[in-house]
Amino acid sequence: MATESETGAPTTPSASDRFDLSAVLGDDFYIHAALVGSILLMGLPLILALIMSTQSTTEIYQVTNIGIGSKGLANFQTALTDYHLMQYMVNSFVMASVIVVGKVALSLLAALALVYYRLPYERAVFMFILLTLLMPVPVRIVPLFQLMADLGWANSMLAITGPYLASATAVFLFRQHFMSIPGSLVENARLDGVGPITFLVKVLIPMSKGMIVGVSVITFIYAWNQYLWPLIVISDQNKQVVQVGIKYLQGASQSGLTQWGLIMAGAVIALIPPLVVLIALHRPLLETFALQQK
Amino acid sequence: MPDFTRPYDSKFQAGLLLLPTAVVLVTFLYYPAVQTFRLSFFQTLLLGTKQTFVGFENFANLMASPEYQMSFLISVGFAAVVVVGTLAASLFVAYLLFEVDVGSSTYLVAAIWPYALPTAVAATVLLFLMHPTLGIITHYVEALTGLTFDWFTSGPLAFLTVALVAIWKQLGYNIIFLLAAFNNIPETLTESAQLDGVGRLKMLYRVYVPLISPTLVFLVVINTIYAFFQTFPLVDLMTSGGPSNATNLLIFKLYRDAFAFNSLGKASAESVILFVIVAILMYVQLTISESYAHYGA
Numbered sequence: 001m002a003t004e005s006e007t008g009a010p011t012t013p014s015a016s017d018r019f020d021l022s023a024v025l026g027d028d029f030y031i032h033a034a035l036v037g038s039i040l041l042m043g044l045p046l047i048l049a050l051i052m053s054t055q056s057t058t059e060i061y062q063v064t065n066i067g068i069g070s071k072g073l074a075n076f077q078t079a080l081t082d083y084h085l086m087q088y089m090v091n092s093f094v095m096a097s098v099i100v101v102g103k104v105a106l107s108l109l110a111a112l113a114l115v116y117y118r119l120p121y122e123r124a125v126f127m128f129i130l131l132t133l134l135m136p137v138p139v140r141i142v143p144l145f146q147l148m149a150d151l152g153w154a155n156s157m158l159a160i161t162g163p164y165l166a167s168a169t170a171v172f173l174f175r176q177h178f179m180s181i182p183g184s185l186v187e188n189a190r191l192d193g194v195g196p197i198t199f200l201v202k203v204l205i206p207m208s209k210g211m212i213v214g215v216s217v218i219t220f221i222y223a224w225n226q227y228l229w230p231l232i233v234i235s236d237q238n239k240q241v242v243q244v245g246i247k248y249l250q251g252a253s254q255s256g257l258t259q260w261g262l263i264m265a266g267a268v269i270a271l272i273p274p275l276v277v278l279i280a281l282h283r284p285l286l287e288t289f290a291l292q293q294k
Numbered sequence: 295m296p297d298f299t300r301p302y303d304s305k306f307q308a309g310l311l312l313l314p315t316a317v318v319l320v321t322f323l324y325y326p327a328v329q330t331f332r333l334s335f336f337q338t339l340l341l342g343t344k345q346t347f348v349g350f351e352n353f354a355n356l357m358a359s360p361e362y363q364m365s366f367l368i369s370v371g372f373a374a375v376v377v378v379g380t381l382a383a384s385l386f387v388a389y390l391l392f393e394v395d396v397g398s399s400t401y402l403v404a405a406i407w408p409y410a411l412p413t414a415v416a417a418t419v420l421l422f423l424m425h426p427t428l429g430i431i432t433h434y435v436e437a438l439t440g441l442t443f444d445w446f447t448s449g450p451l452a453f454l455t456v457a458l459v460a461i462w463k464q465l466g467y468n469i470i471f472l473l474a475a476f477n478n479i480p481e482t483l484t485e486s487a488q489l490d491g492v493g494r495l496k497m498l499y500r501v502y503v504p505l506i507s508p509t510l511v512f513l514v515v516i517n518t519i520y521a522f523f524q525t526f527p528l529v530d531l532m533t534s535g536g537p538s539n540a541t542n543l544l545i546f547k548l549y550r551d552a553f554a555f556n557s558l559g560k561a562s563a564e565s566v567i568l569f570v571i572v573a574i575l576m577y578v579q580l581t582i583s584e585s586y587a588h589y590g591a
């Protein structure tokens with residue numbers, strides 16, 4: 001084969017074999033190249049932001065300068081301390097953690113009732129939860145804001161966590177997962193006279209670990225991304241979350257020049273937690289998403 | 295025959311288990327949503343303390359307002375660009391991932407990471423990199439095309455820039471679902487087509503796209519909802535609705551009417567219209583592909 005391709009001489013035997021081989025090899029190369037190209041293109045803005053987060057304002061103004069800047073990690077330190085991003089990060093962590101724990105706990109309890117209890121009006125209960133999919137924050141934003149004021153929750157952690165503690169999506173994912181658990185296990189639990197909470201803790205939760213992690217990842221990334229609602233309901237800067245915190249950074253200027261290096265450092269900081277969570281836990285996340293496709 | 299799969303029958307216990315979820319949903323979702331409908335029929339003054347019933351006047355005023363009409367059209371156009379752009383790019387990357395066998399798990403994370411990208415971060419990063427005078431991307435685009443890419447003053451360019459950022463952020467989610475759909479296709483179906491010597495691109499459009507059409511419908515709906523409801527940070531951080539209202543999406547206009555101009559009745563009417571939009575989209579999704587649940591709300 002090797003000599004054939006070097007000389008380019010036509011061959012009589014296995015012409016189709018040779019055709020396939022070269023076509024596949026060439027094709028594969030182009031596919032890898034196209035894939036690497038697409039991935040680089042998708043990641044390019046992030047790589048540039050990371051590089052420029054190390055640059056001083058003077059270096060930023062040299063538009064085509066893509067060397068590591070003279071600031072090193074100083075912009076990160078300034079953003080975290082002088083511009084209080086550390087405080088915003090802590091606030092975001094508390095908010096996202098409360099939402100993850102609360103939503104998972106509440107949804108597990110609700111799914112337990114939906115799957116393992118003989119419920120009257122089950123269809124109605126199901127619809128009651130399903131219909132909340134039609135009510136994203138913008139659909140109820142004005143009364144929700146007034147409700148927070150009436151409850152005395154405005155400007156507090158309660159305001160940015162409470163409304164997110166329950167969701168149709170999480171309940172339905174756990175419900176669907178529970179329904180796939182073998183009936184024999186349930187039958188054993190029934191014969192042993194195991195109570196519902198023991199059944200949940202000893203049987204269901206151990207059997208749903210991947211699912212719980214997956215829902216937690218989805219919820220964490222979703223909670224961390226919240227912007228509009230905290231912007232409206234939190235007016236005290238110390239209590240603000242990091243996504244809105246990077247908006248405050250945009251006001252950062254030195255002798256009239258916007259400090260883009262500092263802003264890029266802030267953007268990178270605000271991206272790290274969800275990115276780390278995704279990279280570390282992408283398997284259970286993908287398995288959870290796959291459950292949607294039955 | 296007793297129901298072996300449902301070992302418990304205490305209605306009281308079941309109610310207790312559902313109670314926390316029900317309390318949250320009623321207090322923070324149903325109650326404010328119903329209040330939105332009520333408020334949309336009132337004109338409010340003094341931060342909502344004084345309310346006058348005006349019937350459908352808020353809706354009539356919105357329909358007659360050129361600013362609202364423009365915002366509506368821009369949002370529909372924006373959704374169309376974002377949906378088509380996101381699906382085209384994601385389909386391309388997901389198909390490449392599907393065709394690559396070796397090292398695909400490394401590629402996978404490198405391709406789906408924008409799922410974790412917060413919208414505000416995406417907006418901030420590209421606001422700088424595409425900045426008309428300081429942005430390195432703008433610099434090279436202008437050097438290559440010889441054109442001026444000043445999206446701070448040009449409405450259509452601002453619209454495209456914001457759409458591009460919206461697409462970038464949404465790629466990860468779409469690639470995850472498209473790749474899963476490709477992997478669900480039975481191999482026997484693709485093998486016969488491969489034997490017929492059908493090229494890769496033809497395979498994609500003739501064989502794969504029809505087979506994954508339920509996923510495509512699902513993603514069209516999800517991406518449309520995203521374009522209407524989750525793009526607020528992009529407008530707020532990049533353009534503030536400008537220049538000359540070219541990026542004044544419905545969600546941004548709603549925010550300004552409610553929280554900058556305190557027109558609570560008018561803003562509630564805008565919320566009701568958004569509700570109708572999401573209701574239509576969810577109806578389409580539930581009728582066409584019942585097996586999907588919705589994420590992100």
